[in-house]
Amino acid sequence: MRALSASELLSVWEMGSRQLPLQRALTMLAVAYPEISSESLAGLTIGQRDARLLALREMTFGAEITGVTDCPECRETIELSFNSSDLRPLNETEPPNELAVKSNGSEVRFRLPTGTDLLAVSNAEQLLERCLLNGGDKLTENVRAAVAEQMSSVDPMADIQLALNCPNCEHKWASPFDIVAFFWREISAAARRLLREVHTLASAYGWTESEILSLSPMRRRVYLEMASG
Numbered sequence: 001m002r003a004l005s006a007s008e009l010l011s012v013w014e015m016g017s018r019q020l021p022l023q024r025a026l027t028m029l030a031v032a033y034p035e036i037s038s039e040s041l042a043g044l045t046i047g048q049r050d051a052r053l054l055a056l057r058e059m060t061f062g063a064e065i066t067g068v069t070d071c072p073e074c075r076e077t078i079e080l081s082f083n084s085s086d087l088r089p090l091n092e093t094e095p096p097n098e099l100a101v102k103s104n105g106s107e108v109r110f111r112l113p114t115g116t117d118l119l120a121v122s123n124a125e126q127l128l129e130r131c132l133l134n135g136g137d138k139l140t141e142n143v144r145a146a147v148a149e150q151m152s153s154v155d156p157m158a159d160i161q162l163a164l165n166c167p168n169c170e171h172k173w174a175s176p177f178d179i180v181a182f183f184w185r186e187i188s189a190a191a192r193r194l195l196r197e198v199h200t201l202a203s204a205y206g207w208t209e210s211e212i213l214s215l216s217p218m219r220r221r222v223y224l225e226m227a228s229g
Ligand SMILES: [Zn+2]
Pocket: 071, 072, 073, 074, 075, 076, 166, 167, 168, 169, 170, 171
């Protein structure tokens, strides 16, 4: 995998603007992995998908992740700064194809949800049903909870929780980190910035959009300085 180029970033932004977040995630990966079919990308588990998006984001925008959130207790705005590597599990292993939990002496077998599954369902209950490999019997609340718990423990990147604490009131809480939404906001901001740069350089030098986008970021920056100075 490598960083998204300036023109790839604009393509992802243009395609993704018309899509829902689930499809956007696959659009971002399709541009980064042109050699992998869209079916295979949609067949990744959510954790596998998000690990790849995090890696692509790191190559494109760097390892540092910053943002702001509000303390749920005292409403203080808190600045967050962490590294991609803080979000990765210590040992990344391929998740198993099949999992099981015991229920009243019988075994409930299931698999991990994928992007295809998420696109096909509208709620968590349907998602769980879709991932069952045996049964048909109605599952109890306890069994459902056990299945969900095992799903997130073997595919930890599917549900990243940030451990936060407030410097103002010392409240501690966990907040989910949504890599798809986070990366998308950065792509949108970068795309608008790039288009402004194209506009400035095209106006100053008469170059075409593709000529400007194919400049290295360093050359583009120096020309921008000259065009505006
Ligand atoms: Zn607080």
